[in-house]
Every structure is written in C-alpha cells, then in structure tokens.
Amino acid sequence: MLAAVCLPGILALAPAPGDIPLEEVPTEETPPPPADEDDDSGGYERDVTVTTDLLGAGKKVDAFRHAGGRSIVDLGDTKDQGYTGVGEALQRTPGVRAVEGGSSGIGSVSTKLNVGVRGANPNLSSTATVMLDEVPIQPAPYGQPELSLFPVSIFSIARVDVVRGGGSVRFGPRTIGGVINLISQPIPKEPTLSTFFQVDHFGDAGLATSYGGTHRKLGMYFEYAPRFGKSFRQHSEFQAHGGLVKLSYPITRKLELLSTTHLFGEHSNLPGGLTVPQYEADRLQSVREHDYFTGFRAGTSLRARWRPKEDHELQTIGFYHHTRRMSVMRSDEDKDLAIPTRNYVPRRYDVLGLEPRYALRVRAKERPLFTDLTFGARVIYEIAVDQRCYDRLTTINRDEGRFELANPELGDCIDALRVAEDPADDTRITVDNDGRYAGYSLFVDDTLYLLDGDLVLYGGVRLEIGNLGVRRNVDRDFEQRVFIAPAPAASIRYSPLDELSLFLGYGRSFGIPSFKIAHASARDMPYQTERADQLELGFKSYELLGLYGETTGYFRYIRNMYDAGELTFDRLGVVYVGGVENDLTWAPGDIWEAVEGLEFNVGHAWTRSQIVRGPAGITGNVLAWYPEHEVWASIDHLFEWGLKLGTDVYWYSPQYTDYANTLRPQDYPDAIANGASVGLIPAYGRWDAHVGVRRAVGPRLATRLEFTLGVKNILNTEYFSRSDDTNGGIFAGRPRTFYVNLGISHSFARRRGKRPSARERFEERAAARANARLHRGISQLPSAVF
Template sequence: MRANFQRAVHTAIKLVFVSNTVLYSISGLAEQAGSEKNASRKDEPEKTLEEVAVSADWLGPATSKTAKKHPGARSVITHQEISESGSRTVEDVLRTVPGVRVMDESGVGFLPNIGIRGLNPLRSEQVLMLVDGIPITLAPYGQTGLSLFPLTMNSIESVDVARGGVAVHYGPNNVGGVINFVTKRIPHKPSMTFKETLSVFSGGNLLADTYLRTGGFVNEKLGLQLQANILNGQTAREHSRTEVGNLMLDSHWLVTDRSEVKAGIQYYKTQNQLPGALTPKSYEQDRNQSTRPLDYFNGDTVRGNLTYNHFFDSGAEFSWINFGHRSSREFRFGNSTNADIPSTNEQSAPRDFKVYGTEPRFTFHLNSGIRQKISLGARYMREEVDYLVDSRSLATGAYNVTRNWRFENDAYAFYLSDTFMLLDNKLKITPGIRHEQVDLFYRNNLTGAQTSNPARDWLPGLDIGYQASSNVFLFANTHKSMRPVQFTQITFSADLASERAKNYEAGIRWAPSANIDTTITGFRFDFDNKLEFVNQLVGFRNLGKARHQGIETEFAWRPEPVPGLELATAYTFVNTEQRSGQFMGKELPMAPHHQLSQRVNYRSGNWNWNLNGLYQSDSFSDGANTVTENASGSIGPIPSFTVWNAQVTHKSRWNKKTITTSLGINNLFDKDYYFRGVDYSQGRLPSPGRSAILAIQLDI
C-alpha cells in the first residue's frame, strides 16, 4: 500500500513539472505570436467575467467585503488568514468562526465532525458542505453524513461560512447553514507552487504534507491548473498510519467575451489506520495508545464538474452547473464497542455511491419603478448507493453478510427569489420559495423486501438587509429548512416524514471607525418533527421537537498606534432544549453553552506572528444528560477545554522567487482534552497533543 502511494507521489510530481513546462512554453509562444492588441484583449475578458459571474450566486464571492453586505451571519476565512495561522486541518481553519464546532475523529483531518449553533457535529450530518458551490457529501439527500471528506486544506483558497437560513437557494439540510470551501483559482500568468509541511509529534512521529500546484492561462482563452497533495505519516497515537492522495485538474475556457466554461476533475484516495476511542482506564494510562487494532478506514472518489456561464448585455446571467461522482468508502472495525474487551469478529461496512446532479439558474433585473433582481433555478439529483455490512470470525475465518441493501433517490427542486432594492439600494428585501420533491427507494437484497418514501415540501424564506448608514448594516431573515428521511432510517419504516425546522436570525454590523468591526447576531431555530431513534424494534419516529437559540458576537480591532497589529475575538452562547420525547426539558447532546475564540496577528515587514486560541465549555454526550461516566467512556460529560496555536512566518525573495517559511506549535500548552467516540468506536477520543509544524513554500 505504501509503495502505491510512493508511486503516486512521483507521478504527481512528474505531472506538475511537465504541465508547468508545457504551460510556460505555450504561454511564451502565445506572447511571441500575439500583438499588443491581443495582449490587451487577453486581460479584458477575464476581468469582465470575474466582475459579472459571481452575482448570479446568492452568496456571491467569498470575500470579507461581500460578507459584510450579506443579510445574515457570515464569516469568510481568507487564504492569508489560513496561511498565517498555520491551519493544517479543517478544525484549525474553522476554529475562529463563531458557532462552529469541529471534532477531528482521525487526529489528521480526513474525518472531521462539524456542527453549527449546537447541532450535533457527529458525521457533520446537519450542515450543508460545499466545494465551489457543489455538494461534497457522498449522498447529499439520502445520506448527509460526511463519512468521506475528499479535500485537503492546501487546495483551499478561502472558506465561506453562512450560518442561519439559506434554504431557498441551497436546498435541504442547511438548518445550521452552509460551509463552502473555495478552491484555488487558476492564475492569469503561469505560476507554480511547491510546499512541504512536516508535523512533528511526541515520540518523534512525523506526518509529511507535500503539495504542488501549477497553472495559468496558456493563451488568451484557455486556463489550466493541476494540484497534487500527498499526506503520509503518523501522529503521536499508536495505530494512526495515514496515507492520503488528492489530485485536482481544473480548466477555464473563455468561449466568448460573454460566455465561459469551467470544468474540473478530482481523484482522491485515503488509506488509514484509526487509533479509535479509549476507556477511561486506558485513557488515564496512556492517551496515545490504541486498543483497537482492527480499526481501519479506506475511501476513494472520482469527482467531476462542468459549468457553463453566459452574461447578457442586459445584465442577465445564465448558469448551468453539472456535477457527479463515483465513490466508495469502508470502515473496518472489531465487534466490541468497549475498547478494553478483545473483539471476536472483524466487521466491515463498505459503501459504493454513484451521484449525478444538474442545476440551471437564470438571474435577471427589472426596473419598473422599483429595481428588482429575480433568480430562477432548478435542480435534479440522482443517488445510487450499495450498502453492505459483513463480518469475519477471527477464530475460524467464517464470513457472513449481515446487510446487503440498495438505495436509490431521485430529487427534484425548483426555486424563485425576488430582491427588491429600495431607498437608493440601501434596503434590499428578498422573498423566496423553494419546492423539494424527494423519491426514496429501498431494497433488501438478502430478503427481497422493498419500500419507498416520497417527500414533498415547500421551503419559504425572507431576507432583509439595510445599510442604515455608512458604518451600520442591519439584517434579518427567516427560512424553513428540511432534512430528508435518510437511507438507513427508511429500513425501519416507510411512513417517516422529513425533519423540518424554522430559522430566525437578526443582527447588526457596526464599524465605528476604519479600524474596528463588530457584529452581534441573535438566532433561533425550532425543529417540529425531528427524527429520533426509539429502539431496535421500533426504529425511528417523528417524535422530536427541539429548540436552539443564542447570540453571537464578533469584534476585530486594528489599533492605529501599532501598524500591522490585529486583535479579533468571537463569542457564541447557545441554549438548547429537547421539547418532546423521553428527555423533554433536557439539553441536546454535543451542544456546549459557551464558545470563545481569540486571535492576535502582527505583521512587520517580511515577518508575521500569529497566536489563536479557542475555549469550549462542557457539554453532555447523550440526550439523558448523564453526569456520571460509564465504564466504557461512551456516556458522560464532555469536559471544557482551552487550546492555543502559534506560528511565525517569514517571506523572502531569491532569484525572483518567493520563499515562505514558517514554524508553528499546535496545542501550545499540550492541553489534554477529548470528546466521545463516533459510531463503532465508543469511549474517550483523544484530541491531538502538542506538535511542531515546519513548512517551506516556494512560489515561482
């Protein structure tokens, strides 16, 4: 297996260097053959398209400037902020975003668990995850759990987090909001980046992160880019060998001055040992040990996308997005959930996915007394999933298939929104509506039993943004959200209804001076028929009513007496309540009341100093709010913790090349903290201890 990844590394390096040579050669020939007139035309189409293309998307470009005008709570983490903070995983990147909780199951970053505003983060089931506006989940309607995260942070330019209701434009499963990972754009001039990052853990274990990128416009019409990222090594914990490979090829064709085609293809593969959870006894003995030698995770995916954009002279825009993937992932594990009890069987849960989606969208303007921007869109998505669970006796080798299920899903949606621009564009009111039709089919290949579950729903929404003055922006919104019945839930009952929630949000952004930015947001969402698991005989029922409410604050200050210094803090208070069922009146699990993040960044010449920290209050791991930990560690409180990261970065020039070096320390004070395990691995799941991060980047 390791040899295969070594070959992948060598192949990726060859591809990057060869493609880089080709890009420079073609670009050079184009420059020699082109005239000054062609050279000027070369700049104009890209600039024109870049300004126009983004407005058809409801969120618009992932920039801090755009986020400040969004009629809802929204945070954008820029490429500069990611680089300066030394963020290696998605947990590091999202640490400073208010209301977002990330628990890394692997310790390396390939299995993040993400929740927003008190929603259960396990498997990231209740957050809509996108890459360049395209759903990243293996089955965005039928299995919203993110059990394969086909992304590496080096390929990311920025991260856009829109919390609250955006259901009209982005579909189901976004009661907590949308997280959009924006990948690196194709540069106009051919360029190349090489980056090597070494993470050094206690005991001397190393994790190497090798990244190469080459790309640019080979002529005035065509841009190409290749990215290759390889992770290989081991963390401080035993049984944590990690191998990840990520190859991405993107293209951008400027068909005319008014139209463009963007296409991309990705191959992602991961093969990993999972150290798993520990019992309290084992945790106290050595938190870096592993008592689950049978636990592994493997996954791979081939993903493709094709987008056509056309921009009319009238300002209207047409966009047609097509995407699909063919993926597989497999967990292998022992049959004992208590890590201190040896397993008698080895089990595996392989899944195969085939998904295709298409989404046309048309946006145009009206000016009949009142300026309006109208968006019309539709989506069709097809999901096919083969779902197996099997086991093998460790004593006899006997093999048995316990589940062999087939799921199919056809989802149709259309949506309409109309933005009214009033008071000289200072007030924007956007009512909208979305209709979802989801037809879910299930067949048990072992018994021949089959059933279906159709779902229909209207999702209305209203967004209001008001520029009250040059430094005050007010916003409010309300949306209805839904999460369709999941594949595994239909195996118990065919008459389940989708989970539904109502979102409410209101806030103010205030910039009293050019050096201060503040935001205060109040939010609430109510589930009225949340799906709850009763027991193995009954299965799931629409029993659940739940309430999430709270407040978020953000503050950033760049003091004038100290140029280059920036201080930022974000605080979130969340209160949750189960409002029906056995545990009515108790808090929801995995929903800490308090979250406080802080960031200090200082730029001076070629140097940058960064210190960032996160405080998370304690929470319960179960709906019963159990305060006494059980023997396996699967149930009990999740203690509060505070963790700090620090990094110093230096940039220099050598032979017309930029060299960036950095030294960072994650978990600066070696804080000992954990959360409770996921799925098959129950108990205390340790978070990574102190590690040193060394990185060097060469930009050509």
C-alpha cells in the same frame, strides 16, 4: 499574504482573495495589469452585479451584504496556524461547531470533517450541505450525506464560505447544519509553479505542488496534494492523495465554459476509543491494531455561463461523482452475539446532477430602485450500495486489543459478501441494500433594492420533491418513500452607513430521509420530515474606526430532529435552540500608521438548547456537542519586511456527548467501551502561537519564499472527546505539537513594477483592508510588502 492563487493554500504570485496587490504597481513605463477577477481588494463596491452564483463571488463584501450569519475564512491566512484540515480552520468561526477527534470513530482522523451550526449534529457533517465551488460533494447529497470520505485536500481550497442562516431557498435539503462552500484555488493569469510542505513532530506531513496559468484564452490549474504519516495517536498511520484540475475557456465574450475535476484516495488506520482505565494508563495508545478506513472518490463538474445582456445571466452546471469507501472496526460488545466482532461496512455511491439557473434585473423607470430575480432548478439521481458483515472473534488479550478469528476456516466475511449470490444464505451478512434516490427541485427568489441600495428586501421559496427506494436483499423486501417539502425565506437589510448593516431574517431548513434511516425504520413507521424554522437578528460593522465585526442573535424551532446510527435512530419531536454570536476585530493600523499591521480579534458564542419533546429520559435535556459558551481571541502583528508573529487562544465550557446528558460513564452501563463512549466533556482551553516570514527574492522578485514555525497547545492541556460509534470510547485531544511550514512559488512572466514609497504602501493597504475584512470568521492580517 500572496498565497491563495497558485501555491496550494499559501504562496502565490498574484494577489489572493482579500490580499493586497504588491509588486505589480503601475508606472509610466508599465501599464497596469488586468485585475484578477478573484481579487477582493479593490475598495468597497456599492454596485451589485447580476449573477447566478448562489453565494456571489464568496468575497468579504458578499458576507457583509448577506442578511444572516455568514463568515468567509481565508485558508491562505490560516496555514500559518498549522491547520491540517478544514474543520480545524473553522473552530473559531462564530456559531460553527467543529468537533476535533470524536463524535464518530471514523471521524477521529484529520482527513474528515465534523461540522454543524446552531445545535445541528456535527457528526461527519451529516446535517450540512458541503460544496466545492457550489457543487455538492457528499457521497450522496440526499441519501447519504455523511462525509466519511472528505474528498478535497485543504491545500486545494482558497476560502471557505460558511452560511449559518438564510441559505435554505437556494440550497435545498440538508441545510439545518449550515451551508459550507469550499472555494477552490483560482486559475492565475500568469504561469506559476508552486510547492508547499507542512510537517509536525509527530510525523503528520502534507505536500502540495501546483501549476497554473492562462495561455491565450485557455486557463488551467493542476494540483497534486498528498498527505501522509501519522498523528499523535498510536495506530494512526494514514495516506491520502488528492488531485485537482481546473480548466476555463471563453468561447465568446458572452459565453464561457469552466470545469473542475477532483480525485481523492485515502487509507487510514483508526486508533479508536479507549476505556477509562486505558485512557488513564496511556491517553495516546490504541488497542485496535486492525481497524482501518479506505476510500476513493472521482468527481467532475462542467458549467456553461452565458450573459446575453448586461443584466441577464444563464448558468447550467452538470456534475457526476463516484465514491466507494469501507470501514473495518472491531466491536467490544455486540448485544446480539455477546462476543467481540470485526465489522466490515463497504459502501458505493454514484451521483448525477444538473442545475440550470437564470438571473435578471428589472429596473424601475424614473425611480431609484431595481429588483433581481433568480430562478433555479435541480435534478439529481443517486445510486447506492450499502453492505455490512461481521466476523466473530476470539479474545487473546482484551487490554492489549489482541483478537483472532473464531472460525478461521470460514475466512473473512468481506470475501463472502463480494461473491454471495444470495446474502440471506450467510448469517454473517447483516445488511445488503440497494438504494435509489431521485430529487427534483425548483426555486425562485426576488431581491428588491431601495434607497439607492441601502434598503434591501428579500423573499424566496423552494419546492423539493424526492423519491427514495431501498431494496433490502437480506430481508427480501422493498421500501419506497415520497416526500414534498417547501422552504420559504424572507429578510430585510438596512445600511444607515456604509460601515454598518442591520438585518432581520427568517428561513426554513429541512432534512429528508436517508438510506440509513430508511433501513433502520420499520415499514409501518411514517417518516416525518425534519424541519427547522429560524429567526435571526443582528448587525455587521465594516471599517468603523478600524472595527470589523458581527453580532447575531437567533432562535430555532426544530421539529422531528433525527439522530441516525448504523442500525437504529432516535427522533426528537420538538427542539428549541437559541443563541448569540459575536466576533470583533480591531485593526488600529487603519487609523494610525505607527501600528499598521497589528490586529486584535475576540469572539464569543452563547448557545442554549432544550429538547421539548422526545423519548423518555431525554425531554428537558440539552443538545449534545454544543457547549453553552465558546470564547476565542488572537493577537497578530505583521511587520513591513515580512516577519509575522501571532498567538491565539480558545475555550469551551462543559458539553454533553449524548441526548441523555450523561454525567458519569457508569450512569450508562450498556454503552460500548465500559460507558466511556458517553458522558460529560469538561471545560478546556488551548493556546497556540506561531512565527513566520515571507520574502520575494531573485530577478524581478519573481520567486516567493515562506517559512513558518509554530506550536499548538503550548501548555500541553489534556482534553478529550467521546464517541459511541462501533469503536467508541474516549478520544484524546491534541497534545503539544510543533510544526513547520515551507513554501516556494515562482512566476515565469512577472511584470516589473516600481516599488512604492512607505507612505504609498500604507495608504494602499489601509484602503484595501476595507474589502479584505468586510466580515471575517478567523484572524487575518494584510500581506507583507517586500
């Protein structure tokens, strides 16, 4: 594939990460082009570079060397499968739970991200650390981590680096749900203009246009990526506008400046949940014609990277982002008012952060060993405004979802909220909070390389200090909480062969109080830091007779696990989570030229959990949203002349949606939507397929064209999710969906190269796959040679 460098996610004229350089083949007349620093196809590298990047370069080799569960997902390859969001692309990643459609009423549209790992709640990714190029992107990473507004278009992302274990020291709090680093599209060296369009037969359409290149020393990349239309549900119309600007400039050979700026705006109608009778009558209908979500994000980061010596690097990152969002949802039942209400929840966040990091290498004299030391710090300040009000409604026709204001003379409460001098004077205003967060952290880790790098010992510790303050303007009180939390980690990795890596690791992740928990908790209830101690053991294979894979077993001991709602929260005292994650790919073309381009993938995740100590009626149950078994498989074939065929399947065993492990809706009669919001999700599976072609055309083969036709859920299997949010109920899963991708990319300064022979192309692809598939979380194929 030639996609991840310039066309947002699909086409490019320089090799994408994990791809194989095709046209720019050095000849006697043409000197070899400079290597793309983001290329991951140069053969297996045993040299380890000193870097202050927390996850390295985010390549397959970095995942292979990581002593813990970690996957690299190349979104350029997954676009063939018609994915419209990052969560959908992560569904077949071992150990990752990406919930489609449910778990949150706001999260029921494709522009959201509901992801967690190894038992952590996936609701709006609130337990995970989600970053764009290693900079946190949550509205307030410490105080409000829920990604109700996911501010990055999928077309702006080249790869997703998912760390399931061993990431606590370098990333701090909110890592119980994993570390997810979105790696943005790199700046190409040659001026390149690209456009990509995606649409399905329901009307969900995405468009992305980008220009990038390096002019003298100034590198630049500009992208505009709107998404618009509707999904398969009624009342699901949406508009989202995403933009990305990247700049880089080397001031000297040792000092470089880089910046990334993103803008995102969204307005989405929320179809909401259904009761059981409504779902049985029409599973795709909506009875909430006035529910919607709107939001805006502007964020920027600036980093300076200085390498005074070969084995030293200093990097400083400064970042700021502003977020505002509002949800409007009708509640069918309010326990205090006993009448339907329309709830407005506007929020605003401003975040300012600074992260200096320093890395150096110390070599032993006359001994084949060395150690890498990394020191880092973070200072982050957050300002939040959290508000909530409601309007009483009169029921016109409940089955059709028709309501009107009970007191129209009062107007909408949101207008009163905006001008209220004293929110306590209006009973419709229930929440008006001002929050402040100051976080300070230090970390140090040491990586010791022995036996010429075959044996690697790692150890590190992080200290996090936080100060949270919340002023409740309605209640006229103030609450402050201070916490101090250490996070140690250690691991050992041994490679008896270049193709095999064995590892054993321990790490501690922790959660900290959020603005929501501070509001929901009583002042005399001491907050106890959420903490997860994790032990994992496994091995990874690489190019072992064409086999690439990972098997990891883990055990988690979680204390004080929180499930926070809008106004209340539950605390689970002790939780055990264990499991085994397997992912295996076989590429027989690595061995036999006759089947070059054919690839098989199969994976299985087994998860077992138990609530050891919790509220009455919950102790002894299993965690919600995690089926005991997940199975996936795929077969893909890429022909030499550009045709690609692929099909994949996945299956989930039954899963609960609440900690009470409700089996039937009527077992929980007090829940919203007549009990449909909680209950069992039966086992289900899905089968998808696609066919596509990519070709280089025109003078010097400088123009790339792409076309893909695919179908999701071929058998039209009916499945669903649930949510107990304000607009909770049953959420239908995706029905059979046909989609089309179209793309074009053109380079304005393409080098002419001699076309290699068929045998040379095979040997080049076979060698390049060594790095291109070091470790993978999703089906991948090498690029076609045109």
